[in-house]
Amino acid sequence: MATNPTLGELLDAVIAAEDVLADLGESIDSEWSYVNDLRQSWTDRLADLATGPVGARPANSSVVEAIELAIDEAGRITDPHRAIDWLSTLPQVVLLAADTES
Amino acid sequence: MRFQDAARDGRAVVYAAIQADPLVARAAELLANASQAERILARAVMNGESTEADRWRRMFPILFGPTPATDNPGQTGVPRSSDRWRSEAILAASLAVADRGEQVRSQVRGAIVEELTARLLARRIPAAAVRRERRILFDGVPAEIHPYDVTVEVSGSAEAFDCKWGARGINADVLHQLDDARTHALDEEEPLRVALVVFDAERSCRVRLEAQTAPHAETRLVGLEDLDSLARPGRAGQ
Numbered sequence: 630m631a632t633n634p635t636l637g638e639l640l641d642a643v644i645a646a647e648d649v650l651a652d653l654g655e656s657i658d659s660e661w662s663y664v665n666d667l668r669q670s671w672t673d674r675l676a677d678l679a680t681g682p683v684g685a686r687p688a689n690s691s692v693v694e695a696i697e698l699a700i701d702e703a704g705r706i707t708d709p710h711r712a713i714d715w716l717s718t719l720p721q722v723v724l725l726a727a728d729t730e731s
Numbered sequence: 732m733r734f735q736d737a738a739r740d741g742r743a744v745v746y747a748a749i750q751a752d753p754l755v756a757r758a759a760e761l762l763a764n765a766s767q768a769e770r771i772l773a774r775a776v777m778n779g780e781s782t783e784a785d786r787w788r789r790m791f792p793i794l795f796g797p798t799p800a801t802d803n804p805g806q807t808g809v810p811r812s813s814d815r816w817r818s819e820a821i822l823a824a825s826l827a828v829a830d831r832g833e834q835v836r837s838q839v840r841g842a843i844v845e846e847l848t849a850r851l852l853a854r855r856i857p858a859a860a861v862r863r864e865r866r867i868l869f870d871g872v873p874a875e876i877h878p879y880d881v882t883v884e885v886s887g888s889a890e891a892f893d894c895k896w897g898a899r900g901i902n903a904d905v906l907h908q909l910d911d912a913r914t915h916a917l918d919e920e921e922p923l924r925v926a927l928v929v930f931d932a933e934r935s936c937r938v939r940l941e942a943q944t945a946p947h948a949e950t951r952l953v954g955l956e957d958l959d960s961l962a963r964p965g966r967a968g969q
Contacts, residue, residue, distance in 0.1 A: 663899070666938045674934070691792040698790045705780040708833075714778045714897050717935040721771045721955075725793055 636727055637684030639696045643723050644672045644679075646700045650719065653712035664713060671720040678727060688727075695726035732889070732921045737864045737878035749838045750846070750863070758824040759846035761817065768793050769821050770955055774930060776825035777840055787822055794818040837896070844894040844930045845880045847958070852883060852892075854962035860885050867891060867923070869915040875908055887922065894928045898935035901927060906945035913949055926951040933957065 651668040655661045678684055688696070699722045706712045737743055749755070762773060772791050781787065788795040795818060828839050845863065852861045864878045883890035891912055893905050909925040916923035929936050933954030940947060953961060 660899070662942060663939060666942065667898075667935060670934055670938045691789075695790050695792050698786055699775075702775075702779055702781055702786075702790070711778065711780075713899055717898060717931055718771075718775050718778050721932050722775050722790060725768055725771055725791065728793065 633687045634693060635685055636688045636692070637679040639688055639693065640675045640679035640684065640723070640727070642700055643696065643719065644675050646703045646719060647672050647675070647716060650703055650706065650712045650716045653706065653709050654716060656709045657713070660713060664716065667713070667716050671716065675720060675723070678724070683727070692726050696723050699723055699726070732916050732919050732923065733868050734862065734865045734882055734884050734889075735868055735874075737866055743864065746838070746842070746864075749835075750842045752839060752842070754824065754827055755839060755842045755846050758821075758828065758843045759850055761821050761824055762843070762847050763850040765817065765821060766814070767956055769818055770930070770958065772818065773821050773825045774955065776822060777828045777836070779829060782826055782829055784822055784826060787826075791818075840896040840930075841894070844896055844928060847930075848881050848892055848894050848928045848961060851958060851961035852881065852890075855964050856883055856885065867912050867916075869912075869919060872915050875911075877908065879908075879912070881928075888924075889916070889921065890924045890926065892926050892928050894930075896930050898929055898931045898939040901929065901936060901939045901943065903943060903945040906943055906947045906950060909950050910946040924951070925949070926953055928953045928958070928961070930955055930958075 647668055651664050654664040657664075699719055703715050703719045706715050758773070762770060765773070768791065772787065772794060775790070776787055779787075795815070828836055828843070831839060849861050849863060860883055862882045862884055863880065865882045865884070866874050866878045867882070868874050879891045880894040881892040883892075891909060893909055895901060895905075905927070909927065913923050913925045927936075927950055929952065931954060933952065933956055936952055936954050940952065
């Protein structure tokens with residue numbers, strides 16, 4: 630991650646974290662479709678923000694820290710059931726932090 | 732149509748003990764007065780792995796600031812001291828839930844959503860009419876085994892709610908049970924509004940619902956963003 634990342638760069642990292650959570654969550658066979666639909670829905674939302682006008686701005690330090698911590702928290706998840714919960718939770722936390730920028 | 736207490740079977744006894752946990756009441760009371768951001772904090776912490784409070788404070792600068800003041804202080808400005816106190820209390824309660832073992836954590840989270848729903852409903856309806864763990868009986872129809880989480884038992888404007896911690900809890904059984912109750916009530920010419928209350932983003936709930944073939948067109952969805960609507964007149968079941 631750059632020293633002073635833009636919000637868009639941070640959101641790209643969040644999308645990558647969502648992919649990791651989805652890979653873990655889809656190990657529950659019965660939830661494969663839901664997991665991938667959920668991943669698509671939230672990554673579309675994050676990508677919209679990343680490619681919009683706010684995404685090009687450097688993020689302030691508290692937002693950088695908040696989003697990096699949220700990504701780190703998602704990376705601690707090892708249980709597939711909890712990963713599915715975090716597929717939805719991580720974007721909510723990140724969008725809230727990003728809202729500080731808007 | 733009539734309401735009845737659920738049978739006191741083994742499940743009910745165990746679950747009653749969970750519902751009576753003081754932590755459930757404390758968390759629900761805090762969340763009933765919480766902002767959307769504080770509710771997302773609670774969801775994240777109760778779902779999370781970390782139990783270090785300061786990590787969570789730094790993950791939510793909008794609540795634990797200082798954040799840049801803007802033209803919209805209610806949303807992104809420096810939190811007022813009363814808001815900060817409430818955010819701290821929600822963080823503490825959520826960490827206490829997260830500190831429980833996985834199974835108990837899951838049960839406590841579910842009980843919190845039910846208690847939160849009941850408390851919000853009691854802001855627009857006399858509390859005595861808001862009941863928990865009740866079955867709904869119809870003439871000539873076998874009773875459902877599982878009770879409804881929360882019911883509003885007001886003649887002519889009854890309501891039934893199923894409460895879920897996450898969107899993943901939405902499934903065919905739940906949707907059928909709610910819609911069956913609604914249609915049986917219609918058969919008896921009794922209005923019964925039914926709703927799903929989910930402590931998760933509406934976007935996630937919609938994704939879940941789109942894949943469901945069980946009837947749900949007449950079942951209202953109340954997601955995390957819309958919880959306060961439970962306390963407002965004329966919204967349930969719409």
